[in-house]
Amino acid sequence: MVSIKNLHKKFGKNQVLKGVDLHISDGGIFAVLGPNGSGKTTLIKSILGMVIPNKGNIEVLGNNIKKNSDYRHKIDYLPQIANFPSNLKVKELIKMIKDLRKDTNEDERLIKLFKLEPFLDKKLGNLSGGTKQKVNLVLTFMFDSPLIILDEPTTGLDPISLIRLKDLIQTEKGKGKTILITSHIMSFVEEVSDEIVFILEGKIYFKGTIQDLKTKTKQPDFEHAIASILTENHA
Amino acid sequence: MLKILKYSFYDLIRSRWSYVYFAFYLLLGIVLLFLNNDLSKAVITLMNVIIVLVPLIGTIFGVMYYYNSKEFTELLLAQPLKRSSIFLGQYLGVALSLSMSLILGLGIPFVFYGLFESSAIWDFSLLLITGTFLTLIFTALAFNIALSNENKIKGFGYAILLWLFLAVIYDGLFLMTLIMFEDYPLDKVSLVGTMLNPIDLSRTLILLKLDISALLGYTGAVFKEFFGTNFGLIVSFTMLIVWVILPVLRIVFKSKRKDF
Numbered sequence: 330m331v332s333i334k335n336l337h338k339k340f341g342k343n344q345v346l347k348g349v350d351l352h353i354s355d356g357g358i359f360a361v362l363g364p365n366g367s368g369k370t371t372l373i374k375s376i377l378g379m380v381i382p383n384k385g386n387i388e389v390l391g392n393n394i395k396k397n398s399d400y401r402h403k404i405d406y407l408p409q410i411a412n413f414p415s416n417l418k419v420k421e422l423i424k425m426i427k428d429l430r431k432d433t434n435e436d437e438r439l440i441k442l443f444k445l446e447p448f449l450d451k452k453l454g455n456l457s458g459g460t461k462q463k464v465n466l467v468l469t470f471m472f473d474s475p476l477i478i479l480d481e482p483t484t485g486l487d488p489i490s491l492i493r494l495k496d497l498i499q500t501e502k503g504k505g506k507t508i509l510i511t512s513h514i515m516s517f518v519e520e521v522s523d524e525i526v527f528i529l530e531g532k533i534y535f536k537g538t539i540q541d542l543k544t545k546t547k548q549p550d551f552e553h554a555i556a557s558i559l560t561e562n563h564a
Numbered sequence: 565m566l567k568i569l570k571y572s573f574y575d576l577i578r579s580r581w582s583y584v585y586f587a588f589y590l591l592l593g594i595v596l597l598f599l600n601n602d603l604s605k606a607v608i609t610l611m612n613v614i615i616v617l618v619p620l621i622g623t624i625f626g627v628m629y630y631y632n633s634k635e636f637t638e639l640l641l642a643q644p645l646k647r648s649s650i651f652l653g654q655y656l657g658v659a660l661s662l663s664m665s666l667i668l669g670l671g672i673p674f675v676f677y678g679l680f681e682s683s684a685i686w687d688f689s690l691l692l693i694t695g696t697f698l699t700l701i702f703t704a705l706a707f708n709i710a711l712s713n714e715n716k717i718k719g720f721g722y723a724i725l726l727w728l729f730l731a732v733i734y735d736g737l738f739l740m741t742l743i744m745f746e747d748y749p750l751d752k753v754s755l756v757g758t759m760l761n762p763i764d765l766s767r768t769l770i771l772l773k774l775d776i777s778a779l780l781g782y783t784g785a786v787f788k789e790f791f792g793t794n795f796g797l798i799v800s801f802t803m804l805i806v807w808v809i810l811p812v813l814r815i816v817f818k819s820k821r822k823d824f
Binding site: 374 | 567568571575578579633635636638639640641642643644645646647821822823824
């Protein structure tokens with residue numbers, strides 16, 4: 330699905346990615362983890378072509394992404410902070426994104442799922458953070474793409490919406506899709522993900538199942554396993 | 565690109581500032597016509613306003629729009645769209661909506677005053693054409709500045725400095741050079757100097773079209789000889805087009821290499 334070779338990225342003097350090699354196979358939920366500033370978002374944005382790497386090669390579904398924009402038809406992306414043009418209505422935004430990508434009827438089902446009907450005629454600037462995130466989720470999931478990238482999907486969601494989101498992720502996985510998630514909520518990651526990719530100081534430190542990580546760090550639970558990696562490498 | 569252009573254009577058409585800008589020109593047109601009671605004279609006064617104001621508004625609006633729509637641009641970047649079409653679409657959206665405010669705001673009062681029966685129609689058209697060119701040029705320059713500066717305050721600062729330089733300081737430097745080298749033949753130098761600044765170029769074009777070049781003395785005669793001919797007119801418009809194309813090319817170039 331996604332294959333990354335020797336990826337380097339520097340912002341000014343700050344070397345964020347230092348030779349990332351990563352292969353993500355078809356199907357399944359992958360969680361990208363790492364401490365703040367470890368390069369998770371940079372990695373994801375590189376896959377999306379929003380950040381241009383200094384060195385290295387990225388292939389999505391067999392296509393080299395360099396100087397190419399069509400491969401993004403195959404990706405649904407949920408950005409970290411949902412900031413939309415504030416004088417646009419929810420309805421108009423959804424219509425516009427459909428117009429830019431392709432037509433779909435999935436949005437109606439998702440709007441019902443997240444109970445967004447009362448907000449359709451409201452302007453995006455007047456919505457609360459959680460509601461914006463729900464709109465963001467509708468925009469992401471309404472296209473039926475084989476690769477889904479979610480950057481901090483749980484931000485601002487209430488418990489019911491969180492359960493709905495988890496269900497939604499599982500249904501999409503059931504369709505054989507590949508889902509890439511970043512999150513700082515360890516319980517969420519433990520619950521949904523099949524495999525984790527741990528980034529530390531711009532390199533892939535660990536890739537495998539949560540069980541492998543527990544064995545490797547000799548820790549009984551996931552949260553402590555993550556914490557032990559961090560203390561070992563910073564102590 | 566056309567879809568992005570459409571959405572940026574609609575977004576701006578609905579914004580309060582477009583109306584303020586449109587209403588300002590409408591008011592300016594009406595007031596000038598009432599005070600002057602003469603189309604040709606109103607055109608001259610308008611020229612002085614347009615030559616300074618259009619670049620200022622183009623620069624400020626361009627920078628402001630870019631920074632305000634930053635998050636939205638990021639949303640678009642994750643869609644299957646080419647970067648060049650996103651940024652060119654936004655640029656044209658801003659430039660065209662500003663040009664429309666200018667053309668309609670000034671056009672409406674002049675048309676009602678009887679522009680079509682008057683001999684000033686060509687002068688007025690030239691005024692609107694150069695105004696549109698100035699909008700295209702300065703919005704493109706503003707996008708360039710905004711693309712190169714992450715920091716909003718810096719971006720605004722550079723944009724204002726650019727406007728100040730081309731609208732005011734350039735003339736001062738130009739004049740000082742002319743005075744310092746007054747012993748030499750300067751007509752060629754001043755012609756080139758005028759060509760290199762889009763504001764000066766527009767001003768000269770309009771002044772000479774209005775046939776008041778006699779006011780400019782000997783240089784005026786040289787200018788008239790050059791700009792008054794078809795060749796001069798073609799060269800000037802080519803220069804204006806080059807002034808649009810170069811910054812637009814840089815928008816495309818710069819946006820392809822930028823990280824978001």
